[in-house]
Structure formats: C-alpha cells, structure tokens
Amino acid sequence: MAVSTLEHVNFTVKDPIRTAKAICDIYGWEIRWEGPAIAGGYAVHVGNDTAYLALYSPSQPHERDLTDRAAIGNLNHVGLVVDDLDAVEARVKAHGYETHNHADYEPGRRFYYNDDDGIEYEVVSYG
Incomplete structure (x- = not known):
C-alpha cells in the first residue's frame, strides 16, 4: 500500500x-x-x-454557522505541533486571540484558540 x-x-x-x-x-x-x-x-x-x-x-463571501459541531462536513479544528508551546501561546495572545482548553495529557500539552474567522486551532507540544 x-x-x-x-x-x-x-x-x-x-x-x-x-x-x-x-x-x-x-x-x-x-x-x-x-x-x-x-x-x-x-x-x-x-x-x-x-x-x-x-x-x-x-x-x-458570506457567513456560516460554526457552532454546530454535529454538522456533517464541519471543520472542527486544525491541529498543529510546535516545539515550544509557551512561546507559540505568547505569539497567539500577541495577535489578540484568547486561548482556552489547556490540558496536560499523555504524551503532551495543548491549548486551543479561534482566529478572526472562527477557525479553531489546537496547538500541541510533545516535547
């Protein structure tokens, strides 16, 4: 394959x-x-x-309803892996975005934020 x-x-x-x-x-x-x-x-x-x-x-362009996570075909979030989670979070906040859903879990740490268009990003560090 x-x-x-x-x-x-x-x-x-x-x-x-x-x-x-x-x-x-x-x-x-x-x-x-x-x-x-x-x-x-x-x-x-x-x-x-x-x-x-x-x-x-x-x-x-026109707006759409991003609140319905159960809608088929909806984009829930984009996941990005970074080396330095704290540095990236500082840059995210410097752009005026609020971070949420912080978690430490096996095997890493993460947080989320939404950009100006309502697209949610999950930022993860495995280091």
Whole structure:
C-alpha cells in the first residue's frame, strides 16, 4: 500500500492576506504562493516545504454557522505541533486571540484558540 501525506487544507476566510500574516507570525511559516483564484476570488498558500494551508476568499463571501459541531462536513479544528508551546501561546495572545482548553495529557500539552474567522486551532507540544 502506498504511503500518503497531507499536503494542504483549504479554508474560506474573510481576508486571506491578514490571516496568512498572522499564521506566518505565530508559526514561522512562509507564503508559498498567492494570487487570483476560482470564481473571482483570491488565495494565499501559507506553510512550509511539505505542507500548507490554502486561505481562500471568494469575490462575495458570506457567513456560516460554526457552532454546530454535529454538522456533517464541519471543520472542527486544525491541529498543529510546535516545539515550544509557551512561546507559540505568547505569539497567539500577541495577535489578540484568547486561548482556552489547556490540558496536560499523555504524551503532551495543548491549548486551543479561534482566529478572526472562527477557525479553531489546537496547538500541541510533545516535547
């Protein structure tokens, strides 16, 4: 059986440039590509050499209900592994995001936060 790896996840956001800047500042990632996208939209790909988040904004975005975690197809959170959980949490807070659901568990530690678009991130350290 072939081994697969995750290359990217695509989100719809209000402002892909603003979201990409925050992600670069918090995680030390880089913008891999940006430009015009499908349906008159704009996209920014932010990540590292092996994986990225595709941040897409259509020409006419609209809000959706993010509170229903039981909805089929709903994105619940994005999990990211970091080396220094405390340093990343400080950068998350410096961007004005509130952190929650801190936990120490086997084999690591974690916290969560929601960005300006309501996307929840789980940040984990196994070190």
